Amino acid sequence: MNLKDLLKNRYSVRNYLSREVEAEKIDYILQCARLAPSACNFQPWFFYVITDERMKQGVQKSYDRIWFKEAPLYIVVCKCDQQSWKRKDGKDFGDVDAAIVAEHICLATAEKGLGTCWVCNFDSAILIESIGIPQEQEPIAVFPIGYIDEEKSKAPEKKRKSLQEITKFI
Numbered sequence: 001m002n003l004k005d006l007l008k009n010r011y012s013v014r015n016y017l018s019r020e021v022e023a024e025k026i027d028y029i030l031q032c033a034r035l036a037p038s039a040c041n042f043q044p045w046f047f048y049v050i051t052d053e054r055m056k057q058g059v060q061k062s063y064d065r066i067w068f069k070e071a072p073l074y075i076v077v078c079k080c081d082q083q084s085w086k087r088k089d090g091k092d093f094g095d096v097d098a099a100i101v102a103e104h105i106c107l108a109t110a111e112k113g114l115g116t117c118w119v120c121n122f123d124s125a126i127l128i129e130s131i132g133i134p135q136e137q138e139p140i141a142v143f144p145i146g147y148i149d150e151e152k153s154k155a156p157e158k159k160r161k162s163l164q165e166i167t168k169f170i
């Protein structure tokens, strides 16, 4: 599948099967993540791959949604504050880098035929406490990952702004 088709077909999945995800697929997703570009190549990120039932319950407490609890695993993407590149006017590019690495996870997951959904609306304090994220890391996104429950899940219509609305050739 070419990139545009992958982008068109990917959607935020909120229905998962309990079926286990193979270790090779998790490894493929993480390998794709680590290839992400970053400002000055500082790679200010850290990933938690959560399959342990007790740890999963901790993650679930941070985002209390029925569909979220169905996922057999989670990847938590953290930004490492001390490692990110700061421009001389003070702008910190850590969030930008974390977003790029997160999108690699999202697309690699879709390429493998699995489903995921960016989740940012979690309770950060609960997540940090539940999985023991150290002070120098900040959780940026949580990805529930699993096989899609095709009976319940349907790709929504892609609603996007038109190119004319968001582009200017000058």
Ligand SMILES: Cc1cc2nc3c(=O)[nH]c(=O)nc-3n(C[C@H](O)[C@H](O)[C@H](O)COP(=O)(O)O)c2cc1C
Binding pocket: 010, 011, 012, 013, 117, 118, 119, 120, 121, 122, 156
């Ligand atoms: C930065 C970011 C944060 C998001 N946070 C959440 C979230 O907390 N919960 C959720 O259900 N979806 C979340 N989403 C998914 C968006 O709602 C979704 O990507 C958007 O509506 C477009 O739909 P699509 O992904 O199916 O194309 C998030 C997406 C992004 C990029």
